[in-house]
Amino acid sequence: MPTSVKRISPRQRSVIGTAALFLVPAFLVLGIFMFYSIYESFHLSFYDWNGVTIDKPFVGFDNWKTLSGDARFWQALLNNFKVVILSIVIQLPIGMLLAFFLDTVGKKANVFKVVWFLPLLMSSVAIGFLFKYVFDPVFGLVSPIAAWFGGGNVDLLGNPQVALFAVIMVICWQFIPFYMVYFLAGLSSLPIEVYEASIIDGATRARYFFAIALPMLRNTGINAVILSMVGSLKYFDLIYVMTEGGPSGSTELMATYMFKNAFNTMKMGYGSTIASAMFLIITLTSLITLKMMRQGGERG
Amino acid sequence: MKQLILMRKIRQASWIDLGLFLIITLLALAWLFVAGLPFVHMFLSAFKKQFEIYNNGVFAWPDGLYLDNFKAVLTGGFIRYLTNSIIVVLISLFLILFISAFAAYVFSRLKFRFRNPLYSIVVACMAIPIHVTLIPIYMMTQKIGLYDNIFALVGPYVAFNLPLSIFILTGFMMDIPSDIEESAEIDGCSKIMTFFRIILPLSLPGMATLGIYNSVNMWNEFSFALVLTQKASSRTLPLAIWEFQGQYTANITMIMTVLTLTALPMILAFIVGQDKLVKGMMVGAVKG
Incomplete structure (x- = not known):
């Protein structure tokens, strides 16, 4: 064997062989269903195609031009951001307070914990249907409750002015337990010595919570914000089941708009354009938020 | 004994602490209601005949064990x-x-x-x-x-x-x-x-x-x-x-x-x- 060739030790060769062998299944699956699919989504966005015909006319940037002037899409994007902001503003503080309650009361509050956790176990579809009937103006739960307070029949989902907020409330109902358990884990991971020291120094439970525990859970909070944001941007199931984006587009989200274009009206090309735009928007937003949060974290 | 500890705890707590705890307890109870009610509605309705909801209202107990x-x-x-x-x-x-x-x-x-x-x-x-x-x-x-x-x-x-x-x-x-x-x-x-x-x-x-x-x-x-x-x-x-x-x-x-x-x-x-x-x-x- 010529000595000039850089020799790879047999040991290293066996490492590379094993690595390749063990990584092939994972990257095969990711390659087909993720990398290729994303590429194909962008690719299809340049065609005007219904998904059935053999003829697939190339239209260049036409779909993208249509998208940039599509008021319905921008409405959907705006709605997505409303969901993002309201989810963070409502879910995180309530989740935090509930976690504080459970942390303070301890094991005795197990009934609370169990009931509060239930929504997280149901599928979004089931929750969507359940609340469709809870919100039903005639046979639901909202109208009778409104009647006790002297109100009439309330049609939350049929009114474009409030439908989005009604749906966001359901989303909060679904995910508050998640943040509750998340913050509860955070609270109980804080060292007990910190609590003891603060009590010895005369802090009350409330002061401990607001002045000591909350600042210490900063990173947990940042993670929760990012989780909530990414989740809200791709939200789909529940809204599709409850309103299909209606009435008159008031609850339309990017994902429901994409879905309806692609699978209800069979505009696969334009659907792919919306999907690709969605991908770009989510990636960009996540990157920017991550960067901002990191910088804020370094300063703080 | 338990009550004694609780009393001492309450005496130690300031008014703000107590107020806050009261608010959080109210929130906890309210959330118990909000989280639980749809499930109660779901379970109870499952045992009702189709027209019971129309006749008795949604909050009524089922008429019988209807399976x-x-x-x-x-x-x-x-x-x-x-x-x-x-x-x-x-x-x-x-x-x-x-x-x-x-x-x-x-x-x-x-x-x-x-x-x-x-x-x-x-x-x-x-x-x-x-x-x-x-x-x-x-x-x-x-x-x-x-x-x-x-x-x-x-x-x-x-x-x-x-x-x-x-x-x-x-x-x-x-x-x-x-x-x-x-x-x-x-x-x-x-x-x-x-x-x-x-x-x-x-x-x-x-x-x-x-x-x-x-x-x-x-x-x-x-x-x-x-x-x-x-x-x-x-x-x-x-x-x-x-x-x-x-x-x-x-x-x-x-x-x-x-x-x-x-x-x-x-x-x-x-x-x-x-x-x-x-x-x-x-x-x-x-x-x-």
Whole structure:
């Protein structure tokens, strides 16, 4: 064997062989269903195609031009951001307070914990249907409750002015337990010595919570914000089941708009354009938020 | 004694503390009501006759133990949806756990040139929204003739649960001390053998937690199931609600029965293994 060739030790060769062998299944699956699919989504966005015909006319940037002037899409994007902001503003503080309650009361509050956790176990579809009937103006739960307070029949989902907020409330109902358990884990991971020291120094439970525990859970909070944001941007199931984006587009989200274009009206090309735009928007937003949060974290 | 401690605690607490605790307790009770009421509504309605809601109002107790709704749903194809869901989840879960354990072993134990970039790619995949891939995967499924077959769901389910699973298992395997393997290697064990003999058995607790998280996710998955299957006999549980809704549009109590039956397996699992399930569900929280 010529000595000039850089020799790879047999040991290293066996490492590379094993690595390749063990990584092939994972990257095969990711390659087909993720990398290729994303590429194909962008690719299809340049065609005007219904998904059935053999003829697939190339239209260049036409779909993208249509998208940039599509008021319905921008409405959907705006709605997505409303969901993002309201989810963070409502879910995180309530989740935090509930976690504080459970942390303070301890094991005795197990009934609370169990009931509060239930929504997280149901599928979004089931929750969507359940609340469709809870919100039903005639046979639901909202109208009778409104009647006790002297109100009439309330049609939350049929009114474009409030439908989005009604749906966001359901989303909060679904995910508050998640943040509750998340913050509860955070609270109980804080060292007990910190609590003891603060009590010895005369802090009350409330002061401990607001002045000591909350600042210490900063990173947990940042993670929760990012989780909530990414989740809200791709939200789909529940809204599709409850309103299909209606009435008159008031609850339309990017994902429901994409879905309806692609699978209800069979505009696969334009659907792919919306999907690709969605991908770009989510990636960009996540990157920017991550960067901002990191910088804020370094300063703080 | 207990009361004495409580009294002392209350005396120690300031007014602000007490006020805050009062507000939080009120919130807790309010949330108990808000979180629980829809479930109570769902369970009670399932035992009502179709017209009871119309006649007695939604808040009334059921007139009697009426079980015909359950009979109708259970004999109306529900079992088929249930078996479909179980088959898809089991097959996908098996694949996810094995494939991710293989990959996690590489990322946590083997040193080679492209390890970190490859790992970054896997981690980045966690942020990919499924809706970007929905149309291409639909096309692909049509092309290979798997459309409207429950096995069409396995591929996408494995793919979308893989990145997080690899990420979690890599972290888990990194925490396994490496001296056992080193001595095994000195004894002549190959990398592949150490994986199967040592790392895999020691990773089982991590895989169990991960399995719970993935199962709940797939059990409730809707978008792929809606797009890739069409006939009732090849649809999964989340779609059962969809199908029954088309069938019994005006029959609210029947829909509530379907909802109760779909929620039941998860709620039973929750009762049996509360802490494990909570822990499993929180695995997803690392995503940020």
